[in-house]
Every structure is written in structure tokens, then in C-alpha cells.
Amino acid sequence: MSYVSPGSGWPGDPASPDTPVAHDAAQVAELAGGSRTLAELTARQSVCRACPRLVEWREQVADVKRRAFADEEYWGRPVPGWGAEKPRILLMGLAPAAHGGNRTGRIFTGDRSGDWLFASLHRVGLAAQETSVRADDGQRLIGARVAAAVRCAPPGNKPLPQERAACAPWLVREVSLVVPDLRVVVALGSFAWQSAWTTLREVGVRLPPRRVPFGHGVEVAADGLTLIGCYHPSQQNTFTGRVTAPMLDVVFSRAAELAESAV
Numbered sequence: 001m002s003y004v005s006p007g008s009g010w011p012g013d014p015a016s017p018d019t020p021v022a023h024d025a026a027q028v029a030e031l032a033g034g035s036r037t038l039a040e041l042t043a044r045q046s047v048c049r050a051c052p053r054l055v056e057w058r059e060q061v062a063d064v065k066r067r068a069f070a071d072e073e074y075w076g077r078p079v080p081g082w083g084a085e086k087p088r089i090l091l092m093g094l095a096p097a098a099h100g101g102n103r104t105g106r107i108f109t110g111d112r113s114g115d116w117l118f119a120s121l122h123r124v125g126l127a128a129q130e131t132s133v134r135a136d137d138g139q140r141l142i143g144a145r146v147a148a149a150v151r152c153a154p155p156g157n158k159p160l161p162q163e164r165a166a167c168a169p170w171l172v173r174e175v176s177l178v179v180p181d182l183r184v185v186v187a188l189g190s191f192a193w194q195s196a197w198t199t200l201r202e203v204g205v206r207l208p209p210r211r212v213p214f215g216h217g218v219e220v221a222a223d224g225l226t227l228i229g230c231y232h233p234s235q236q237n238t239f240t241g242r243v244t245a246p247m248l249d250v251v252f253s254r255a256a257e258l259a260e261s262a263v
């Protein structure tokens with residue numbers, strides 16, 4: 001089993017050897033709730049070991065690797081939220097990819113979904129570069145932040161209900177720290193949509209009492225914030241044409257427009 005030791009020099013590693021580690025769901029809630037800044041929260045997220053199945057999987061993947069990346073060191077830890085400290089736009093995904101974020105240590109970085117996502121974000125002015133391949137590649141989000149509902153790569157891209165529940169406090173605290181600046185939340189896929197509703201309600205955003213069904217381009221406005229649904233740029237969705245580059249551009253242009261108009 002292998003993973004990057006906290007504070008050992010990985011580009012952008014938010015943690016140090018002294019960062020407290022959550023070993024169960026109760027400790028996640030305690031450490032997330034007690035994080036006073038994004039930096040503190042991000043560090044704590046990045047060393048969490050609360051879900052035994054996911055810890056074993058992420059470290060096993062980091063150990064065995066994919067042949068194409070056999071010479072690379074894998075991150076092998078939870079992948080924390082990343083981007084602007086005071087974002088006007090928050091993108092929410094499901095979980096890091098085993099050979100993407102779990103390899104590079106940065107969400108949507110080094111995988112096909114990220115290729116589609118960052119190319120679109122760049123076209124609409126929300127990312128500095130059109131690709132996101134490594135933690136030290138100079139990529140930067142502009143007025144935006146990206147976070148996953150579950151921070152560890154799950155087997156088959158399917159976290160268990162108890163793993164989703166255990167991880168939720170990290171996202172809730174992250175959103176509570178950025179919500180004063182937030183104008184738009186883009187949920188990538190139906191699971192992120194569900195998670196966005198739960199999370200936004202938990203931080204006090206007064207969404208409609210009945211959850212609106214997920215759909216691409218669906219918008220829900222509440223408390224000066226707009227939630228937008230977007231098909232996930234997964235390999236399956238992009239390969240089958242369920243989501244295309246112009247479809248992504250429409251959603252992210254709309255997000256940028258709403259964020260701008262709310263200034």
C-alpha cells in the first residue's frame with residue numbers, strides 16, 4: 001500500500017505531518033466542523049482515513065497503478081476541494097477518479113472527464129489553461145472552485161451510502177466557508193445534484209421544499225444563488241454524445257454570466 005506522506009513535498013499538498021487525521025465518521029464531523037479556514041479544512045480532508053473500504057482501495061490503486069502511469073508516484077489520499085478561496089462559482093462532482101485525482105492529487109486532473117471539463121472552463125474564461133494534467137502544471141481556476149461530494153476514489157465509481165454520509169461534513173463545511181461569496185453551484189451529474197441540495201440546505205440556503213428533478217441546464221434560484229444541473233463529462237456520457245463540448249460551454253457560460261451579473 002502506498003500514498004504520499006503529508007508534507008513530503010508534493011506540489012500543493014495542504015497537509016503536514018501534524019495535520020489531525022479522522023479515523024471514523026464522528027471524527028470527520030468533529031474535524032470538519034472545527035476547521036476555521038479553507039486551508040485548515042483542506043489539509044484535514046486530505047489525510048482522512050474514515051472509510052476503511054475506500055482507504056484500502058485508493059492505496060491499493062496507488063500501489064498497483066495503471067500501466068501507462070507505472071513510473072509515476074500516485075497521490076493515494078483523499079482529494080480535497082480546489083480553486084478560488086472566494087469563489088463565485090462552485091462545481092460539484094461525485095468522487096475522484098482512481099487514476100485521475102487519486103494519481104495527481106487534484107480533482108478532475110489527469111483524466112478524460114477533466115480534459116472535457118477544463119477545456120470548457122477555459123473556453124468560457126473560468127480556467128487559466130485548457131488542460132489540467134498535474135498538480136504543478138500551472139492550471140488555475142478563475143473565480144471558481146471544484147469539490148467532490150465524496151473525497152476518495154471509490155471502486156467502480158460507486159461510493160456506498162454510509163461512505164457518502166461519512167464524507168458529507170467535509171463538503172458542508174467547505175460550502176459554509178465559501179457561501180457568502182457564492183452565486184452559482186453547478187452540479188455535475190444527478191448524484192452531485194442530490195448532494196448539492198442536501199449541502200446547500202444544511203448551510204442555510206432556502207431551496208424549494210421539494211427537490212427539483214436533475215436535468216442538464218435545469219436551474220433553481222434561491223437566496224441570491226443559482227443551482228444549475230449539468231451532465232457529468234464522464235467517458236460514457238462524452239463517448240455516447242449525451243454531453244457534448246457545446247453543451248458544457250452553454251452551462252458554464254451561463255454560470256459565468258450569472259456570477260458576473262450578481263456582482
Ligand code: SF4
Pocket residue numbers: 028045048049050051054055078150151152163166167168
Ligand atoms: S471518502 Fe471522505 S470520509 Fe471517507 S475516507 Fe475519504 S475523505 Fe474520509
